[in-house]
Amino acid sequence: MTNRRKRRRKRLFYELVLLAVVLVFVVGFSFRGSGDNIAAAVEKQGPPEMVPTLDWVPQPKQSMKGSTFADSIVQKEQELQQQESNQKIVYLTFDDGPTADAPKLLDTLDQFGAKATFFMLAPHIKEHPEVVKRMVEEGYAVGLHGVTHDASKFYRTKESPLHEMQEDQAVLEEVTGVKSTLIRTPYGSIPYMLDSYRKVMEAHGFQMWDWHIDSQDWNTSGNVFVSNVINGILRMEASGKHPIILLHDRAQTIQYLPKLLKWLNDNHYVTKSLDESMDAYNFKCENRCRPYGH
Structure with missing residues (x-):
């Protein structure tokens, strides 16, 4: 058994x-x-809920602070910052567009490898949506210039600048998908952009930009504005500031723009676009502001 x-x-x-x-x-x-x-x-x-790991795989350190690798990263960042501070940077900005000439303006900028920022009016964005899309696709900065460009309407109350910029913002976002907070008020912020107006704009996240150099391209003939810009840049060079230059999207400006861009390239200036990470530059009231009509 x-x-x-x-x-x-x-x-x-x-x-x-x-x-x-x-x-x-x-x-x-x-x-x-x-x-x-x-x-x-x-x-x-479907994908696994958790990526499998092996016990023997070495785990990264929680912090590299003080390591040779971390020190090299910091050193590289400092070198890049120093390199940028040593660059001769200018910011070209164009107001009042886009116009029918805007494609030619972009072609000219592309030809010289120049970057720029465009402060545009809502009605013009609606008229020329394709060129605004092109601006975004090619890496230019797009900003807001309001709706009416009429001082009596834009500066009527402390809420009217906000309403115009919000409408402009909505139109730009509908056309490009970009929700820009960069603004430039018509004719600049002095003298009608009172401190109370500015607080309203800041409370809604808008960044107001003025300029260092007015090219005067809007009231001069021929290529006079080119000399105005060059002289302004040379005056500012000693200060170490990177000038913001006011230009306009208009046929005459575009006609003579190559002369300015060539001078910038020949003299080793780098053109860059404004962006929302920068501290906005604008004129301060300092007892210079007054309500429109006064």
């Missing part, structure tokens, strides 16, 4: 081993049939 039990147990053991081998073969074959295409398997089953 004892020997029979032993034989029975031995046979049962071999049967279990054989069954296990068969199961392994069947499962493996099924997996090969449906799982050779990994993309199909992932699509069918």
Whole structure:
């Protein structure tokens, strides 16, 4: 009886081993049939809830502070900051557009590898949406200039500048998908942008930009504005400031713009766009502001 039990147990053991081998073969074959295409398997089953890890994989340190690698990163950042501070940077800004001449303006800027910022009016954005889309696609900065460009309407109350900029912002966002907070008020912030008006704009997240150099391209003939800009840049050079230059999207400006851009390139100036990470530059009231009409 004892020997029979032993034989029975031995046979049962071999049967279990054989069954296990068969199961392994069947499962493996099924997996090969449906799982050779990994993309199909992932699509069918979805991504794993957790990425598997191996115990022996070394874990990164929580902080690299004080390490040689961290010190080299800091040193590189300082070198880049120093390099930028040593660059001769100018910011070209164009108001009142986009006009029908804006494509030619972009072509001219592209020809010289120049960057710029465009402060645009809502009605003009609606008239020329394709060129505004092109501005965004080519990496130019787009900002807001209001709706009416009529001082009697724009500066009527402390809420009227806000309403015009919000409308302009909505139009620009609808056309390009960009929600810009960069603004330039018509004719600049002095003298009609009272401190109370400014607080309203700041409370709604708008950044108001004026300029260092007025090219006077809006009231001079020929290429006089080019000399105005060059002289203004040379005067500012000693101060170490990066000048913001006021220009306009208009045919005559575009006609003579290559002369200015060539001078900038020949004298190693770098043109950049304004952006929302910068501290906005604007004129301060300092007892110079007054309500419109007074």
